[in-house]
Amino acid sequence: MPSFQTRLKITGLKPGNPPEAVMAAAVEALETRHHVEANQLELAGGVPQLNLRFLVEPSEYSGENRQAQESAAMVRDAVERVALTGSLTVLRRNRGRWAPV
Numbered sequence: 001m002p003s004f005q006t007r008l009k010i011t012g013l014k015p016g017n018p019p020e021a022v023m024a025a026a027v028e029a030l031e032t033r034h035h036v037e038a039n040q041l042e043l044a045g046g047v048p049q050l051n052l053r054f055l056v057e058p059s060e061y062s063g064e065n066r067q068a069q070e071s072a073a074m075v076r077d078a079v080e081r082v083a084l085t086g087s088l089t090v091l092r093r094n095r096g097r098w099a100p101v
Contacts, residue, residue, distance in 0.1 A: 001055040002064045003037070003093040004101070006030075006072040008079060009086030010048040017082040026050050029078035033071050047086065050079070065092065065101045 010022055023039060030036050034054040042049055052075065056064045072090045079085055091098040 001058055002068075003053060003055055004064075004068040004071075005051060005053045005091040005093070005098060006068070006075055007044075007087075007089040007091070008050045008072075008076055009044065009088075010050060010079070010083050011086045012084040014082055014084065021082045022079055023050060025078040025082050026052060026075045029074045030054055030071055033067070033074070050075075065090075068092065068101060 008026070013019060013022070023041060027036055027039055030052055034056060037053040037055060039050070039052045042051060054068075054071070056067050056071075058064070059067075069090050072088055076085055076088050090101040092101050
């Protein structure tokens, strides 16, 4: 199964939302379509960033990439209910390396 990763920068919390609500919203949205292999929060240049790794059902290459991009957009939409977001990146694992989609 093709493995993808989405990285979403978080620039702030919306009032009344605890920090853990951000990752919960991201994982919940992504799990509606894919198996989530891992999730973590890290600092990238001093800015919090969500990293979620997930599997896409095998089909044709561009269709898999499209599914991953659509799912990443769903993650962003879900997270924006509780936080302010920055850049969104989607990566595909290819021969042991992560490459932008």
